[in-house]
Amino acid sequence: MLQKKLEKMVKREINPWTWQNERSYNQAVEVKNVTGTLYVSGQTAINDEGISSTADMKTQLELAIGNLERVVTEAGYDCTNIVRLNIYTTSTEDLWPHFNILQSWVEKHKMKQALTFLEVVRLFETLTVELEATVVK
Numbered sequence: 322m323l324q325k326k327l328e329k330m331v332k333r334e335i336n337p338w339t340w341q342n343e344r345s346y347n348q349a350v351e352v353k354n355v356t357g358t359l360y361v362s363g364q365t366a367i368n369d370e371g372i373s374s375t376a377d378m379k380t381q382l383e384l385a386i387g388n389l390e391r392v393v394t395e396a397g398y399d400c401t402n403i404v405r406l407n408i409y410t411t412s413t414e415d416l417w418p419h420f421n422i423l424q425s426w427v428e429k430h431k432m433k434q435a436l437t438f439l440e441v442v443r444l445f446e447t448l449t450v451e452l453e454a455t456v457v458k
Contacts, residue, residue: 328354330457332404334433345424346436350404355457359398363409363451364389365444373446378415379422382450386426389452398456400430405455406437413440416450 335349336342366374366384374381393400408423410416427433434454444451 330354330356330402332402332457344436345427345433346406347433348435350433350435352404352457357398357458359393359396359454359456359458361389361392361396361454361456363407363453364392365448365451367448373448375447378410378412378449379419381448382416382419382422385450385452386423389454393454393456396456398458400456401432402458403430403432403434403454403456405435406432407453408436408438409441409444409451409453410439411441411444411449413438 331353333351333353334347335351336347338348341348364385365388366376366381367388368374368384374384376384390400393403406427408416
């Protein structure tokens with residue numbers, strides 16, 4: 322019986338420019354030989370009991386990152402393989418001073434994902450930031 326050889330996942334970064342490198346993302350990411358894809362719903366600063374945070378933007382960002390990381394790892398995936406990250410915030414002005422927290426997290430996992438950063442009028446209840454991801458393996 323012939324057994325198909327499993328090919329290793331390949332991730333290719335596409336960047337016609339260099340300016341995005343300072344912002345910790347790629348213009349596009351091509352992924353080949355994927356064995357699984359995880360589409361993660363927007364993760365926010367909601368605790369284990371389902372209560373939305375009323376904390377400041379910095380604290381909510383840290384909690385949202387922790388929740389995203391928890392969902393990804395509990396699904397058996399690795400944050401390194403987040404290939405798309407969408408950030409929704411109710412205030413770009415309030416989030417931007419804390420963007421280094423997100424950049425440090427991205428660098429820690431060596432992600433270099435495609436990124437969309439969008440200001441919205443409102444999020445659920447008292448929430449101010451939401452992170453949505455696509456992860457592959």
